[in-house]
Amino acid sequence: MLMASDATHTPSAAAAERERSLIEWFRDRGSVLVGFSGGVDSVYLAAVAVDALGSDRVLAVLGRSPSVADGQWETAVRVAEEFGIPLHVAETRELEDPNYAANPANRCYFCKAVLWTTLAPIARARGLAAIVDGTNADDAADYRPGARAASEHDVESPLALLGFRKDDIRALSRARGLPTWSQPSSPCLSSRLPYGTAVTSERLRQVDAAEQSLRALGIEGDLRVRYHGDLARVELSRAVIEAWLEPSRLARVRAAVAAAGFARVCVDLRGFRSGSLNVLEGVVHE
């Protein structure tokens, strides 16, 4: 789901310089496998890699699992095709790992461990010199246990290394005509389940269906359906939340989410917060 934005996104001179450095960085490596999600960062990274190295020395690999929202998957495939990014789809089976399915606070570590364990042999088999991901400089401030798995598999993060911030990546993506430039962040669906709540395909499908139904109502911007068992807690972008608290719209929100199988529906009055469940569970503090 691509979203319009009112923000002005023109690359700064510093951002343009970072992009030149990134192109050089890729040329030093010679060939790369890009961990590809179809999100803002990895699409930009793969597009620059293709520019720098040519499409025969780049492979974007998309991990496919129930934790990837259908819309995200469709965007990834469409953008890769449109921009000439060679794409390989690898099934990842993180839900079969009981460490992951138990949904501990470091769940992302187990997910990324499965991902990079799956992708590393592909890079070796194809003779690709480096494996890269789309971690950016802003990500360092977040709680991201998955970063340890990346370092264990020698995955490099050139966007973070070269100081790219999210705004840089959006602006540079826009300048390249990448449709993902204004796409809201879209972490995996498991992030909607509180830690300790087992991750199952059924629950992920339920969350995905609820979010898709809300998008179909015309809700724009950041949007999350947080899973609390029988209760769905809807987080909307702060720019639109008050409009959606209007009674007839609330009724439509409820109907859309209830149709996905939630008995109760509530709307968070603060609105969308990245890492909202981390705050709720005291993993991070505001």
Add this chain to the structure above:
Amino acid sequence: MIASSFAAALRAHGLHCRVEVRERLALLTPDDANATQVVVRLREVILDEGRRHGFTHVALDVPAMRDGADLPRD
């Protein structure tokens, strides 16, 4: 995190509701199903009071409609 104290604070601001506690989430169910205008007007106050009472999240319960009668349609 005391539901009754939070509910009393909201009542003092003009929002009459039941407060259900789910760990650090407070779930508000207004006594009047059409109180959403009050909720919109008081949203920042509600969030401030929620924080003051130890809640990291405050949400508005959206109850099932009774034949759609208690909410207007657009």
